[in-house]
Amino acid sequence: MAKAPRYEGLNADTHVGEAARAILRALLKAVLAPAPAVLRGNDVRAVHDMRVAIRRLRSAMGTFADRFPHKKWRKLREGTKRIGTRLGEVRDADVHLAALRGARASASAAELPGIDFAIETLVARRRRALAEFAVEFSQFDRDGFTETLADA
Amino acid sequence: MPKRTFGPFMRTVVFKRLQRILDDGTVAFAGGREADLHALRIAVKRLRYNIEFASSLAPDGAREALDLLARLQERLGALADFDAFERGYAALLDGLAPNDPRRIGIEALRAASQGDRDRALADARAFWLAEPPYPERLAASISAAFGSNSPKPEP
Numbered sequence: 001m002a003k004a005p006r007y008e009g010l011n012a013d014t015h016v017g018e019a020a021r022a023i024l025r026a027l028l029k030a031v032l033a034p035a036p037a038v039l040r041g042n043d044v045r046a047v048h049d050m051r052v053a054i055r056r057l058r059s060a061m062g063t064f065a066d067r068f069p070h071k072k073w074r075k076l077r078e079g080t081k082r083i084g085t086r087l088g089e090v091r092d093a094d095v096h097l098a099a100l101r102g103a104r105a106s107a108s109a110a111e112l113p114g115i116d117f118a119i120e121t122l123v124a125r126r127r128r129a130l131a132e133f134a135v136e137f138s139q140f141d142r143d144g145f146t147e148t149l150a151d152a
Numbered sequence: 153m154p155k156r157t158f159g160p161f162m163r164t165v166v167f168k169r170l171q172r173i174l175d176d177g178t179v180a181f182a183g184g185r186e187a188d189l190h191a192l193r194i195a196v197k198r199l200r201y202n203i204e205f206a207s208s209l210a211p212d213g214a215r216e217a218l219d220l221l222a223r224l225q226e227r228l229g230a231l232a233d234f235d236a237f238e239r240g241y242a243a244l245l246d247g248l249a250p251n252d253p254r255r256i257g258i259e260a261l262r263a264a265s266q267g268d269r270d271r272a273l274a275d276a277r278a279f280w281l282a283e284p285p286y287p288e289r290l291a292a293s294i295s296a297a298f299g300s301n302s303p304k305p306e307p
Contacts, residue, residue, distance in 0.1 A: 004204040012159025012209050019158040023205050059201040063165055095233055096240055103261055114257020118244055 002049040004056065005030045020064035021149050027057040028145055038087070039134055044094045051091045054084040072148050076141065083140050086133035093126035162206035163298050169199040170294055174287045181280050184273050186235045193228040196221055203297075210297035217293040224286065227276040234269035238262065 005026040010019050030053040037046035061077050097119065104115045172195045180188040200221040207213040241262040248255050280286045 004201075007205060007208060010158055010208045012157060014158040016156045016158055016161045019161075019205075055197060056201045056204070059198050060205060062198075063202055063205070092236055096237055099233075099237065099265075100261070103264070107257065107260070110253075111257035111260050114254040114259075115261065116257075117254045118240070118258055118261065121244060122240070 002030075002052040016064070017067045020060070020067045023060050024057070024064065024149055027053065027060055028142070028149075031057050032142065035137065038090075038130075039137070041130065044098075047087065047090050047094060051084070051087050054080060054087065058084060068148055069151075072144070076145055076148060079140055083133065083136050086129065086136045089129035090126055090133055093122050093129060097122050097126070158206075159209055162202065162209060165202050166199065166206060166294060166298055169195065169202055170291060173199055173290070177280060177287060181277050184277075189228060189231050189235075193225065193232055196225045196228060200225060203294075206298070212297070214294070214297035217290065217297050220286070220290050220293055224276075224279065227272065227279055230272045231269060231276060234265050234272060237265045238269070241265065 007019075007023050007026055010022060031050060034043075034046040034050040034053070037043040038050050058077070058080055061073070061080060065073055065077075100115060100119050100122065104112070104119070107115050173192065176188070176192040176195050180192040200218060203210075203214050203217055203221070207218070210217075241258055244258050245255060245262070248258075
């Protein structure tokens with residue numbers, strides 16, 4: 001699994017709001033870092049890292065929801081969920097393709113047409129899912145996110 | 153109003169999320185149903201990430217708790233993959249005629265995946281129930297990292 005970011009300078013007496021901002025900033029950075037590699041197309045590791053980073057960010061957004069203006073926060077959470085869902089479809093295809101390619105190596109001649117059909121179908125599905133993710137990600141409000149963290 | 157600090161706040165969050173796993177795990181491993189296992193996997197991830205956020209508060213970074221959660225998450229992740237594969241094979245087969253030769257390969261994949269899922273579920277159940285049981289080990293590791301959740305007596 002992708003390594004968790006370091007959340008520097010937090011201790012038991014840190015104000016919750018301050019801790020929330022530090023954690024969320026680190027997690028947003030971790031979400032955005034692999035994005036260029038993901039959008040280039042075939043970087044399975046980058047897709048995985050970004051997917052996990054989005055999961056962490058969503059979890060922190062839930063934990064610290066009370067620290068931020070409700071309406072703005074709900075919109076940001078919905079946007080984060082949408083990019084997570086889209087990228088999850090890409091990741092699911094990657095995992096299944098790896099399993100299928102492994103199975104193909106030991107398949108009988110009679111099984112190959114079906115396995116190849118499954119692989120072709122998944123490759124096409126992954127391509128579509130990545131295109132849909134790219135559209136969703138272009139609408140992800142990273143500036144709104146940063147501003148909300150600064151305002152809170 | 154007293155200042156709300158990170159330590160007590162995260163301790164409350166962590167113990168609340170731990171309770172969710174203890175409740176969901178019993179149900180999920182009793183039935184082995186996809187929806188219950190999915191709910192448990194999400195609960196495990198939430199607790200794991202929240203412990204990561206709070207790891208600077210624990211003497212050893214809550215390493216044992218994080219390791220236990222990672223090991224359960226890995227097993228539940230494998231089960232979720234097999235459930236996703238099953239849905240994929242079912243959809244592919246739905247689109248093929250009964251005599252289509254491509255069915256042979258997909259049906260073979262499906263049968264192998266179902267067998268793998270059964271083994272993965274048995275492995276995850278054994279991990280949950282092994283002595284001492286997983287819920288006890290997890291709760292103890294979290295108490296060791298963050299202290300007991302019972303309220304401190306008034307002086």
